[in-house]
Amino acid sequence: MDKVRLGKTDMLVSRVGLGAWQFSGDAWGAITYEQAKAVVAKAAEAGINFFDTAAVYGRGKSEEYLGRALKELGLRGHVYIATKIHGDWLRRADVLTSAENQRRRLGVDAIDLYQVHWPACWHNTPICETMKTLEELVDRGLVRYIGVSNFPVQLLDYARSCLSRVDIATSQNRYNLVEREADKELLPYLKREGIALIAWSPLAKGLLTGKYSAESPPTFEDVRRADPLFLPQNLRLVQPLIDELKRLAAAYGKTPAQIALNWLTRDPSVVPIPGAKTPQQAEENAGAAGWTLSEEDWRRLDALGREISQKITYVAW
Numbered sequence: 001m002d003k004v005r006l007g008k009t010d011m012l013v014s015r016v017g018l019g020a021w022q023f024s025g026d027a028w029g030a031i032t033y034e035q036a037k038a039v040v041a042k043a044a045e046a047g048i049n050f051f052d053t054a055a056v057y058g059r060g061k062s063e064e065y066l067g068r069a070l071k072e073l074g075l076r077g078h079v080y081i082a083t084k085i086h087g088d089w090l091r092r093a094d095v096l097t098s099a100e101n102q103r104r105r106l107g108v109d110a111i112d113l114y115q116v117h118w119p120a121c122w123h124n125t126p127i128c129e130t131m132k133t134l135e136e137l138v139d140r141g142l143v144r145y146i147g148v149s150n151f152p153v154q155l156l157d158y159a160r161s162c163l164s165r166v167d168i169a170t171s172q173n174r175y176n177l178v179e180r181e182a183d184k185e186l187l188p189y190l191k192r193e194g195i196a197l198i199a200w201s202p203l204a205k206g207l208l209t210g211k212y213s214a215e216s217p218p219t220f221e222d223v224r225r226a227d228p229l230f231l232p233q234n235l236r237l238v239q240p241l242i243d244e245l246k247r248l249a250a251a252y253g254k255t256p257a258q259i260a261l262n263w264l265t266r267d268p269s270v271v272p273i274p275g276a277k278t279p280q281q282a283e284e285n286a287g288a289a290g291w292t293l294s295e296e297d298w299r300r301l302d303a304l305g306r307e308i309s310q311k312i313t314y315v316a317w
């Protein structure tokens with residue numbers, strides 16, 4: 001698979017990565033270790049070398065499954081692992097303790113990319129305390145690069161000012177055809193500063209695969225039950241885009257998911273990390289790379305997604 005340099009790192013990552021939240025066993029439904037291992041194996045076989053997980057996913061289970069699978073498959077040392085520290089654990093002592101636990105669960109000497117999962121919301125931890133501790137972890141060789149996730153641009157910019165020897169390499173944020181907040185100020189900032197955008201929910205939690213609609217509404221028992229994107233009025237709003245994804249999929253001999261991911265990969269600073277519950281999904285998503293939508297098709301899809309994104313409401317009651 002084509003590779004791209006990830007932001008301010010020396011990591012050449014596959015154009016499409018793999019998100020491992022699906023290995024948590026709770027948020028996305030039950031999953032066994034063997035099922036998770038099969039997803040990792042197929043992803044790697046399809047050329048994916050960039051895996052994203054987090055301490056909070058299944059309270060360490062996703063990290064354990066991913067680390068164990070990579071070891072058993074002989075892939076450790078051949079792929080890059082990004083993980084995240086819980087946003088409530090940002091005091092110096094907690095960062096140091098969690099980094100040790102996470103290295104152990106992943107079975108690595110150094111974490112390739114260590115991201116702050118979300119800013120301290122109610123703990124009032126000074127941002128510079130966290131950032132300086134992350135810098136210390138880099139100095140000690142326990143972490144190779146640092147990143148943030150879900151930071152508004154002003155806080156990200158301030159967090160960078162706390163650092164003296166390293167910089168923030170990546171920013172992980174929700175970004176897909178119909179959830180476009182990053183377009184407004186974050187993405188322009190990241191592109192200007194050479195920081196990669198790691199796009200989470202690049203398939204809008206499965207919505208952009210075209211298998212859910214207002215007519216056949218999803219009956220989720222998972223994290224999507226509470227996601228306002230799946231409210232009936234939003235499903236109706238998104239339908240014209242789903243229709244367009246299906247039309248393009250037929251024209252290009254691809255799937256709607258591959259079209260939606262390919263739209264993201266046009267920008268070299270954006271790296272999508274779709275989650276997969278099955279080896280087939282991982283393989284299909286890897287197939288979003290290696291070809292390009294025509295300029296005209298890309299622009300039409302882009303405009304349609306933007307128009308719909310502005311009408312979507314997250315207010316559920």
Ligand SMILES: NC(=O)c1ccc[n+]([C@@H]2O[C@H](COP(=O)([O-])OP(=O)(O)OC[C@H]3O[C@@H](n4cnc5c(N)ncnc54)[C@H](OP(=O)(O)O)[C@@H]3O)[C@@H](O)[C@H]2O)c1
Pocket residue numbers: 018019020021022028052053117149150172173199200201202203204205206207209257273274275276277280281282284285
């Ligand atoms: N930093 C953060 O705060 C944050 C937040 C969320 C996620 N993330 C990361 O981003 C990754 C991806 O985001 P996400 O899991 O929220 O959403 P996503 O990647 O947009 O959607 C994943 C879901 O879509 C469905 N799917 C995936 N590929 C498919 C295919 N080819 N065909 C049909 N269905 C397919 C699967 O669910 P079904 O089959 O059940 O439909 C899968 O669980 C996560 O794994 C995690 O690593 C980070």
